[in-house]
Amino acid sequence: MSTTKQMSLFLMTLFFSLQYSSVFSFEYEIGGKEGWVVPPANDTRIYNDWASENRFQVGDTVRFKYRKDSVMEVSVEDYKKCNSSHPNFFSNTGNTVYHLNHTGPYYFISGVSGHCEKGQRMIIKVISTDQETNSGGKKSAASPSAVLSFGFCKVLLLQLVMSYVASGVFYYESASLSV
């Protein structure tokens, strides 16, 4: 295999890998239709129940939509105490997109007095891709159809990459044989 051919195979693989990863960053909208609101009194765990069903990964984003409310990302201690006095992150624009840039837990609370205590808070655990592959994790979101098409996309793309790489290798092998 010549250097140029090796190079182009490498670039092709890289190109598809990059596409592959960008397809996988996923935006989660918090709270469905109502958005980021104080949960009903009989369902105060609604956000954490939802979050624990999802497999958040680095590069994913969460979108909070709300009116007359706010979003804070805080420490675990402040999360437990609903202490909104020194958040790591604060937004009250009504439409907040938060990037999950590292693995580990994120603690979100409402910054409005009393809301966090009523259950408007959420822990999001971001796992590494390796962990997800090993656990064979499922990915669920507000809309089941989005999940289905997402899963389909993943399989299809993987096959596409594999077949491209395979055909490339085959082509180069037969080319060198014929020389």
Ligand SMILES: *[C@@H]1O[C@H](CO)[C@@H](O)[C@H](O)[C@H]1NC(C)=O
């Ligand atoms: C909470 O109460 C509402 C209205 O009474 C009811 O429709 C809903 O099913 C209840 N949710 C849970 C989780 O009990």
Ligand SMILES: *[C@@H]1O[C@H](CO)[C@@H](O)[C@H](O)[C@H]1NC(C)=O
């Ligand atoms: C919140 O945290 C700050 C700083 O740690 C502390 O001074 C304050 O008393 C806390 N407030 C509550 C309500 O726990």
Ligand SMILES: *[C@@H]1O[C@H](CO)[C@@H](O)[C@H](O)[C@H]1NC(C)=O
């Ligand atoms: C996460 O990364 C994005 C893109 O690089 C950047 O715009 C954003 O500010 C980062 N967010 C945090 C909370 O560091």
